[in-house]
Amino acid sequence: MKKYQRLAQQITEQIALGVWQPGDRLPSLREQVASSGISFMTVSHAYQVLEGQGVIVARPQSGYYVAPRPRLAKPAPPAQVVRDEAVDINTYIFDVLQASTNAAVVPFGSAFPDPRLFPLAQLNRSLANVSKTATAMSVIENLPPGNEALRHAIARRYASQGMSISPDEIVITAGALEALNLSLQAVTEPGDWVIVENPCFYGALQALERLRLKALSVATDVQEGIDLTALEEALNTYPVKACWLMTNSQNPLGFTLSPQKKQRLVALLNEHNVTLIEDDVYSELYYGRDKPLPARAFDASGTTLHCSSFSKCLVAGFRIGWVAAGKHARRIQQLQLMSTLSTSSPMQLALVDYLATKRYDTHLRRLRRMLAQRKAQATQTLQRVLPPDVKIHHSDSGYFLWLELPPYLDASVLSERALQHNISIAPGKMFSTSDTWRPFFRFNASWEWNEREIQAVETLARLVREML
Numbered sequence: 001m002k003k004y005q006r007l008a009q010q011i012t013e014q015i016a017l018g019v020w021q022p023g024d025r026l027p028s029l030r031e032q033v034a035s036s037g038i039s040f041m042t043v044s045h046a047y048q049v050l051e052g053q054g055v056i057v058a059r060p061q062s063g064y065y066v067a068p069r070p071r072l073a074k075p076a077p078p079a080q081v082v083r084d085e086a087v088d089i090n091t092y093i094f095d096v097l098q099a100s101t102n103a104a105v106v107p108f109g110s111a112f113p114d115p116r117l118f119p120l121a122q123l124n125r126s127l128a129n130v131s132k133t134a135t136a137m138s139v140i141e142n143l144p145p146g147n148e149a150l151r152h153a154i155a156r157r158y159a160s161q162g163m164s165i166s167p168d169e170i171v172i173t174a175g176a177l178e179a180l181n182l183s184l185q186a187v188t189e190p191g192d193w194v195i196v197e198n199p200c201f202y203g204a205l206q207a208l209e210r211l212r213l214k215a216l217s218v219a220t221d222v223q224e225g226i227d228l229t230a231l232e233e234a235l236n237t238y239p240v241k242a243c244w245l246m247t248n249s250q251n252p253l254g255f256t257l258s259p260q261k262k263q264r265l266v267a268l269l270n271e272h273n274v275t276l277i278e279d280d281v282y283s284e285l286y287y288g289r290d291k292p293l294p295a296r297a298f299d300a301s302g303t304t305l306h307c308s309s310f311s312k313c314l315v316a317g318f319r320i321g322w323v324a325a326g327k328h329a330r331r332i333q334q335l336q337l338m339s340t341l342s343t344s345s346p347m348q349l350a351l352v353d354y355l356a357t358k359r360y361d362t363h364l365r366r367l368r369r370m371l372a373q374r375k376a377q378a379t380q381t382l383q384r385v386l387p388p389d390v391k392i393h394h395s396d397s398g399y400f401l402w403l404e405l406p407p408y409l410d411a412s413v414l415s416e417r418a419l420q421h422n423i424s425i426a427p428g429k430m431f432s433t434s435d436t437w438r439p440f441f442r443f444n445a446s447w448e449w450n451e452r453e454i455q456a457v458e459t460l461a462r463l464v465r466e467m468l
Helices: 005-019 029-036 038-051 088-101 122-134 147-158 175-187 202-210 228-237 259-271 326-337 345-355 360-385 411-419 453-468
Strands: 056-057 063-066 081-082 170-173 195-197 214-221 241-245 275-279 306-311 321-324 391-393 401-406 440-444
Touching: 005 038, 005 147, 005 345, 005 453, 029 038, 063 175, 081 228, 088 202, 122 345, 147 170, 147 321, 147 345, 170 175, 170 326, 175 241, 175 275, 175 306, 175 321, 175 326, 195 228, 202 241, 214 228, 228 241, 228 259, 259 275, 321 401, 360 391, 360 401, 360 453, 411 440
Parallel strands: 195 214, 195 241, 241 275, 275 306
Antiparallel strands: 056 063, 081 214, 170 321, 306 321, 391 401, 401 440
16 A cells, blocks of 8 residues: 555544544644655645545645535435335346355355354265165155155254144255245235335345235334334235245344244234245354244244245255245145255255254354354454444344444445455345345354454455545
8 A cells, every 4th residue: 555545544544533523624734744754745645535535625725624524314214114016136136146256255245154164074974874875766755845854853843942843744945045935936926915024135035026026025123123013004005915024033134033022923914814934044043042933933823934944054055944834835845846846865865864963953052152252253343443433233143243334325335345355245235125224234244253354344444434
């Protein structure tokens, strides 16, 4: 970095920290030369750069002053229910995700946890074991609804939380996303209204676009979750067929609904005869003593379609998920046979072999501990290096942080600039069809904090300061 750039950055950081307030007179060129020890031309060049960026203003015969912050009109409160008769978000999401697949990119925008936290050696041994014993009939035996032993293992994990779910209603899928998509197909037709959170997991928006469904995005708070009053308004106003929600460690916000709110949610949807499609892929990544119950546990009618997977807590590459489908199990099996046919037979068998070793819960305890530590470390680092007017929304589960820039900034612009420095983030635009979350972005805090990650965060902080 050249001397004038270093000086310009230093002054920008001082302004961000409040050393210099809007309207304050900066040291004159000669004063700056005397205090910094660098040449008059260098100081002059730095001031010109800052003036060109709008950080400072020159007043004739008076000197240089910190530029005033733009006066923004108070934004109107966001609509509690946003209707989108045609969802069009796939292209943007694809571009963002594709840009961050490069191995050289620091993947703060990734949806998956650090794969080095997974027991890959043990899983590979299980895969090798089953490959030796697999028969020609294995493929047929693992067609929908999927491997019987695996379905029994999943049913027993439900039972450990006091939930009675038969293995016969569990359908093994190629990851949770297939489970969610099949569930949506099973209970809707093109043109139907579907409720999602605002913001929500972008996979839900992609599914709505692909299936030509209409979205009702319901206001969702970063701490409290979905606004049940707004949800009831939507249910009373529109002929809603399904509701796709995350009740535990919601992506991207991170909250977990209280048991009381889950109970009220299920009762409200049952009252309006609306099917809940529950995306629960992060349920194992809680930080407290007790695993939170899904909304399905509060649904005595058993109409909730509960979807989960092993991708976020055990291994991403195996693509093994499931849906506890209740009365919709047969329909989902039919849909699966007409599309992907079945989930990978070797991967199903390998998971059965691994789960039989009783190492899964030991792995989960270590995983939760490591994620909690890394998330705390990431939070501390971000708080230290980011400008003070950037808010960090923390949650006690999962591995995402939700960052809020000042309202006049656009996280999509920050994302584009960060990619030029081989850093990815997930801007708020990925998670909503409205502009409500434009100043926000999701940050993956699962990575080990080495020099590469620390430097990337410092670069991100500098880019934010340049945008202020």
